[in-house]
Amino acid sequence: MLICHIKPKMNLNKAALSFVASSNIIRFASSLSVTTNIKLHNPWLLRISDTDEKSSKTSSGHLLEVLNPAASSDEVEDGSAVIAFLPSKSRHDAVTAIETSATAFKKWSTKTTGMQRSKMLIKWAELIKESEEDIAKIMTLESGKPLAESRGEINYGVSFLEYYAGEAIRPTNAGGGTIWPTPFSLVDGTPRAKVMAIQEPIGVTAHITPWNFPMAMITRKAGPALAAGCSVVLKPSELTPLTAIALHHLAVRAGIPKDVFQLIITDTESTPEVGEEFCTNPLVKKISFTGSTRVGKLLMKMSSDTVKRVSLELGGNAAFIVFDDANIDQAVKAAITSKFRNAGQTCVCADRFIIHESVEEEFINQFKEKVAMMKVGSGMLPDSAMGPLISATGAQHVKEKVDEVIADGAECILGGSLISELGPNFYQPTILRNVKTTSKLWSTETFGPVAAITTFHSEDEAVELANDTRSGLASYFITNDMARVFRVAERLENGIVGINEGIISTALAPFGGVKESGLGREGSSAGLAEFLETKYILLNH
Secondary structure (H helix, E strand, C coil): CCEEEECCCCCCCHHHHHHHHCCCEEECCCCEEECCCCCCCCHHHHECCCCHHHHHCCCCCCEEEEECCCCCHHHHHHCCCEEEEEECCCHHHHHHHHHHHHHHHHHHHHHCCHHHHHHHHHHHHHHHHHCHHHHHHHHHHHHCCCHHHHHHHHHHHHHHHHHHHHHCCCCCCCCCEEEECCCCECCCCCECCEEEEEEEECCEEEEECCCCCCCHHHHHHHHHHHHHCCEEEEECCCCCHHHHHHHHHHHHHCCCCCCCEEECCCCCCCHHHHHHHHHHCCCEEEEEEECCHHHHHHHHHHHHHHCCEEEEECCCCEEEEECCCCCHHHHHHHHHHHHHHHHHCCCCCEEEEEEECCCHHHHHHHHHHHHHCCCECCCCCCCCCECCCCCHHHHHHHHHHHHHHHHCCCEEEECCCECCCCCCCCECCEEEECCCCCCHHHHCCCCCCEEEEEEECCHHHHHHHHHCCCCCCEEEEECCCHHHHHHHHHHCCCCEEEECCCCCCCCCCCECCCHHHEECCECHHHHHHCCEEEEEEEECC
């Protein structure tokens, strides 16, 4: 049960009135609270926390609707697609949160040890595991992904907390450092001075997380920041705020102070001004953003006046190369996991399939056979292998790009249409061949369940096709030639390369892109370093 504190003077829209009429209403002293239809083992996971009471007095006055992407057209029309309402915060709330965070940082960074912060992260991870089924249900209902994928994301997200709990006590973290042999000496040659460098937390950090991984992107960012001794102000996607609320409750229960880890939940209208405040407020020392390249560039530009450190994990348009010596069974398995996970809505999804002409028929035939077996439906159904796209706008965008390339001569091997009988957000798993490399489908990230195929003759041609993009996040290739493994991996212009595998992410490895796919790294010790400053100290004695 979700308790949403809503100002009595707010004007509810038609969907809200329908939702309220069908829900249990509980009155408090000065606010109206509305329950959601989400039933959980632990209802308090989705209760607006005590930390929001102050900000609710200064919120934007807007009401944020949370929708189920798997809703049918009738449910969208009658308002029953709405699964929750909650108040949207404003720029003023962001300012307050940043100022509070700056005060909390001073105590968090100086009055806690790495070991203490490590234990809190471990406890947070344990509490998330205990609430796995509730969180998976919340995530599936607001993001659309199948329950199995939500459970997998929880395990993936928890791994970052466990990893950075370990990093928190290593000498590479805040409080640690390096001492070098001194180059200085007295006149008689006796060494003098200590030459050292220490690591310090960077300060207040602001994070903006996406809807496609509403749990893991929070732990991947907040985990290392908290481990380093930084304070965190985090704005989750307005499409998937409920998972963030649940995670925040568990973080507080794990001992992380409320002022050290704060949420700013906004609607679409308030998001730009909150993002601008994150970038321009001088108290914020670092911005971490995962999202579109367009928005990432804007945030980077706005952060320049205060010379903030910026981490950007932006769009991809991954190539998937199948060489003539590839194991086709292995290639098809990797292609399906890379392409259709989360309905193709991940930044590392394979978009551009570059297949050697000698194995194209074999690959397509096996690929089509396996993809045709995928069950598409609500993520809450146990047999659904793929859920909806996040919005009807996203589904229409995919449709337009597919229709365009088919009209331009591409052959539709499988799919190619909306699944309107399921709902406005559903699109068929789609395979297209003979896709022109000049098309919008090929040259831009699709964020949908569409595999665009072209062929190549030589290794040089394949690499050239793969690198012919302004993005550079991930790429994949399948081969049994060990010499080619290293040769091609080094030539691909990407931050991440998967070889004979379609799932590549792990907390232990640095995740990030080159070119216009971003700056910085998340995961591994490199992810911790993003939240540390190095201070050089010379001690004469």
